[in-house]
Amino acid sequence: MSVDGMSAALAPYVTTLAAYDLGPATAGPHRGLPSSTLSITIPEDDFVDIAWAGRPGSGRRLRAAVAGLHLNAAELSQRGCTRGVWLTLSPPGAAALLGVPASELAGEVADLADLADVVPALAGLPERLAACRSWAQRRAVVERGLLAGLARHGDRAARRTSRGTLAALSRTARVEEAARLLGCSRRHLSNTVRGEYGVTPKEYQRLVRFEAARGRLVAAARGGVAGLAEVAAASGFADQAHLTREWRAMAGCTPTEWLRTEGPSARRAPDGRA
Known part of the structure; x- marks a missing residue:
């Protein structure tokens, strides 16, 4: 996935830069699904509460949440304003933009400001975004912060990345x-x-396969077609039962349950990823 209009220097590292809306707070937590990318969630105002689904006591309240690669679902909620800015990074993007190897974030959620080598332009993003009055302004602020991170960490990250x-x-x-x-x-x-x-x-391949299935499920729902067997086959699963088992393990629900509560017609959330 590419981000239209983004600096070419960021293209290898930023796969999504978008506004999000989790919908009414009364709709309950948004389910953040496993993905082959890392994510950064920056609420427009206040904090975001994140917990690992099915793990009591794992919740954290963060001003800007950075989620590493993970194979289990997270639950996100915001008490007041439910809007914000959402980014996804390719795994090499963690080192190139944040100065932290993706391995240090795997299975974890951290506050952007607490990362060991984060640059001030990124650490201060929540406050800078809160002062913006338009999406164009927010996007420009985020891109400037990312470019500052790349200028600081990019050369060192490029040397350690195994291309291909x-x-x-x-x-x-x-x-x-x-x-x-x-x-x-x-x-x-x-x-x-x-x-x-x-x-x-093997875990990374599971994430890629799961992500492909999620994208096809969303496309099928928008087209008014269920097609779970077809989605399973096209995404590399042995059959529909295999797809359903993997979704229960990684998302904590079946594909049909997820579409009903989190699909395209349910809420304007950041594509189901944490």
Whole structure:
């Protein structure tokens, strides 16, 4: 996915930059689904409450939430204004823009201002965005902050990134196939991916497959077609039952339940990702 009009320098790292609206607070928490990208959620006002679904006591209240790669659903809610700005970053984007390897954020949610090497232009984003009066202003403020982060961390991040590794995993169904494409052993691939991104190659492929299914479910719902069996086949699942099992494990609900409560017609949320 590309972001229209964004600086070419940010294109390898920023996959989404959008406004969001979680809908009325009475609608309950928004379910943040697993994804092959990291996300940054910046409420327009106040704080965002985030907890891992099914894990009592895991909740945190943050001014700007950074979620690493995760294989379980999160729950997001805002008490007052439910709008804000939402970004997703490719895994290399964590090091290039925030100065923190994606492996340090995997399975975690942190406050943007608390990241060890974050630049002031990014740490102060919530306050700068609160002063904006239009989406154009908010977008410009975010882009300036990201470019400042890239100027500080980009060269160092580029040296440690294994180019093509994630692309090979995304294009293949099995880790062995990706290793063969890359000309390395499975062990070397596993050590590289876990060390840089905090997940195993197999887990990353699960995230890619799940994300593909979510996108096709949304497209099918917008077209008025259920098509779960077709979505399962097109996304690399063995069958519809396999798709449903994986959704229960990773989203905490079935695809049909998610579409009913979080789908395109339910609320204007940030595409189901945390």
